Structures are given as structure tokens and as C-alpha cells.
Amino acid sequence: xxxGINIKNTNGDLLIDQTLTAYMxxxxxxxxxxxxxxGYYLYERGVEVPNIREVFIQCDVxxxxxxxxxxxxxTQSTIDYRALKLAKDLPDPTGYGLIxxxxxxxxxxxxxxxxxxxxxxxxxxxxxSYTSSSDWVYITTVLPYYTFGGGAxxxxxxxxxxxxxxxxxxxxxxxSLGPSLTVGPFPVFCAFASAI
Amino acid sequence: MAYGIExxxxxxxxxxxxxxxxxxxxxxxxxxxSGSFTTSLNDGNSFVxxxxxxxxxxxxxxxxxxxxxFGDPVVTGTVINLVRVK
Numbered sequence: 001x002x003x004g005i006n007i008k009n010t011n012g013d014l015l016i017d018q019t020l021t022a023y024m025x026x027x028x029x030x031x032x033x034x035x036x037x038x039g040y041y042l043y044e045r046g047v048e049v050p051n052i053r054e055v056f057i058q059c060d061v062x063x064x065x066x067x068x069x070x071x072x073x074x075t076q077s078t079i080d081y082r083a084l085k086l087a088k089d090l091p092d093p094t095g096y097g098l099i100x101x102x103x104x105x106x107x108x109x110x111x112x113x114x115x116x117x118x119x120x121x122x123x124x125x126x127x128x129s130y131t132s133s134s135d136w137v138y139i140t141t142v143l144p145y146y147t148f149g150g151g152a153x154x155x156x157x158x159x160x161x162x163x164x165x166x167x168x169x170x171x172x173x174x175x176s177l178g179p180s181l182t183v184g185p186f187p188v189f190c191a192f193a194s195a196i
Numbered sequence: 197m198a199y200g201i202e203x204x205x206x207x208x209x210x211x212x213x214x215x216x217x218x219x220x221x222x223x224x225x226x227x228x229x230s231g232s233f234t235t236s237l238n239d240g241n242s243f244v245x246x247x248x249x250x251x252x253x254x255x256x257x258x259x260x261x262x263x264x265x266f267g268d269p270v271v272t273g274t275v276i277n278l279v280r281v282k
Contacts, residue, residue, distance in 0.1 A: 009212040015203070020219035020280060086220055108219075115203050118216045191218065195210055 005100055016109050018100055023054055023084040025114035025196060032078050040064075040175040043079060044071040054084040056116065056136040056193055059162045064171055066159030067139040067188075073157045073175045082136065082196040084116060117195040124160060124170045126185045133166045134192035141189045160188055221280040230263040235278055 004018035016022060031048045033041025045051040049071060057072060058080040059065050066073040088106040090113065093099065097111035109115075119134045143158045156172035163169050170188055203210055203217070224233055262276065 009214065009216070011214055013216060015212060015217045020221055023218045023220070023279075084218070115217050117203070117210050117212060118218055119214075194215060 016100065018102055018108060021086045021088050021102065021106065021108045022115055024087045024090060024109070025082060025116075026050070026052060026085040026090060027083040028081065028196075030078060030080050033074060033076070035077070036073075036175060036177060038174070038176055039075055040073050040173070041075070041077050042071060042073055042175075042177070043081075047071070049081050050083045052083040052085065054138060056082045056084070056138040056191070056196055058135050059137045059160070059168075060135075061162050061165050064159060064161045064173055065137055065139065066157035066171070066173065066175070067142050068157055068177070069142055072139075073159070073173075073177070082116070084196075087113065114196060116193045118191060118193045121189070121191045123187050123189050124168065125187045126170055128187075129163075129167055129169045130160075130190070131167055132192045134194050136193040136196055137162075137168070138191040138193070139188060140191060141186075143184070143186050143188070156185075158184065158186060158188060160190060219280050220277055222278040224276045224278065226262060226274050226276055228264075230261070232259055232261045233276075234259055 005016065006014060007016040008014055027050045031043065033043045033048060036042050043049050043057075045055075049055055055072075057065055057074070059074075060076060062075075064073075064075045072079075087109050090107070092107070093110045093112050095112065099110040100108050102108050116136075120132060121140075122130045122132070124130045137160065139159060155174065155177070157175045157177070158170075158172045160168045161171035161173075168190070172185055203212060222235065224235075226233075260276075
């Protein structure tokens with residue numbers, strides 16, 4: 001490194017530098033979902049959770065978290081969420097502390113903001129599973145309902161179910177909201193964080 | 197603290213050991229119904245997501261395949277973000 005700043009973890013992986021903009025906390029909260037019956041709760045973007053793409057949700061063991069065009073569906077009646085934005089898209093911090101800028105003069109990280117402490121990311125194939133002990137999940141791709149026929153159509157919301165403290169399964173469940181379209185099933189892309 | 201930096205979270209500070217901080221690394225424009233692009237970022241330490249909710253990505257190695265899953269072509273100028281976590 002000829003100039004600038006490099007912050008690495010103990011494995012030598014780069015965490016912060018003056019080049020790549022970090023995602024940092026924009027909004028957080030604990031919210032109750034809309035009871036849609038069958039043990040499912042809807043969390044709409046722009047209603048219960050902010051209309052921000054990067055939203056991590058705390059998923060408890062045994063619970064389901066799905067994604068649709070309008071938001072999230074969960075078996076948890078209440079969820080904790082953390083929404084992230086790029087540092088350059090957040091307001092300038094006030095008070096004092098370290099700010100790192102890129103060569104365009106845009107913020108890439110600042111010390112008095114909160115970052116996502118990420119453990120891993122994964123593509124979980126249909127009917128597949130993934131080993132992770134992280135409590136926070138961000139389903140990165142919004143998916144349509146997966147519908148299949150044969151007698152009566154069933155529209156399934158796709159996502160993950162945390163089966164144990166260290167495992168997530170791909171899951172598609174019937175929340176009774178889906179339309180009768182024939183698409184999918186699709187793999188689920190997730191990011192996992194231990195804290196935010 | 198013996199080394200590195202303590203990063204803030206709203207739960208308190210954390211000294212990262214094996215964890216990462218997500219950072220945006222590239223933005224790629226797409227259009228049409230499907231396609232592919234290559235990236236050197238996808239080395240197992242980064243992941244890809246799209247800010248278009250209608251696009252599904254699939255990737256292995258340096259090739260990222262994408263397709264529109266609702267049946268309508270993606271408008272020109274749609275951007276796929278590449279996020280690096282390491």
C-alpha cells in the first residue's frame with residue numbers, strides 16, 4: 001500500500017480501505033408483522049420495514065423467513081431488523097471521529113457509524129441447506145412466488161428456515177398470498193451476519 | 197485491544213477476527229431477459245446481488261449468469277451491484 005488506510009482482521013482480510021465503500025447502518029428497529037393467518041406474518045417494505053434493499057433480519061431457530069416483491073414473510077410475529085446503506089449515501093456524521101474518503105471525495109467509512117459484522121454469504125440451492133450460526137440473515141434477491149399445479153394450485157413464498165442454531169434450509173411455504181403463476185423454484189441468495 | 201481496530205455496531209464495539217465488512221466493489225449494467233458477465237471478484241470471498249428485485253443471479257467461478265424471473269425484459273440501465281465482503 002503506497003498511501004491511504006488499510007484495516008484488516010486477524011486473518012489478514014481487508015475490512016476497510018480508501019477504495020471500496022462500506023455498507024453501514026441506516027435504520028433499525030423491532031416491529032410487529034401483519035397477521036396473514038396460518039402462522040405467517042407479513043413485513044412490507046415501506047410499512048413495517050424501510051424501503052431499503054439491504055435489510056438484515058434476525059432469524060430465530062425454527063423460524064421461516066421468506067422474500068417476495070412486497071417485503072418479507074416470517075413465522076415470527078415480531079422481528080428485529082437492520083437496514084444498511086452505502087456510507088456515501090448516509091448523512092455526514094456530526095461531532096468528532098475518523099472519516100475515510102475515496103479519491104472522489106465520497107465517504108467510504110466513518111467511525112461513529114455501525115457496520116455489519118458479516119460471517120459469510122451463500123447461494124442455497126433448492127432443497128439445499130447451509131451451515132451458519134449467524135443470527136442475522138439478508139436475503140439478497142427478491143423472489144416471485146413459486147407455484148405448482150396438480151389438482152389445486154399452491155403458491156409458495158421462497159426463503160430459508162433456520163432448522164438449528166447452526167443450519168439454514170432452503171424453504172418454500174404456503175402463506176396464502178401468492179398468485180397462480182408457474183415459475184420457480186429458485187435458489188436463495190443470503191448474507192449472514194453475527195452483529196450489526 | 198491488541199491489534200487492528202474496534203468497529204462500532206449498535207450493540208457495541210467488536211474486534212473482527214474472521215468476520216467481514218460488506219463493501220461495494222463494482223456496478224454492472226444489464227438489459228434484456230438474460231445474460232452473463234464475468235468478474236474477478238467472485239473468488240468465494242465476495243457475493244453478488246442485484247438491486248432489481250426481478251433478476252435472479254447464478255454464479256460459479258468468475259462467470260455470473262442472470263435471468264429475469266417474471267417474464268419481462270430488464271430495461272436498459274438496470275444495475276447489478278457486486279458486493280465484496282473480504
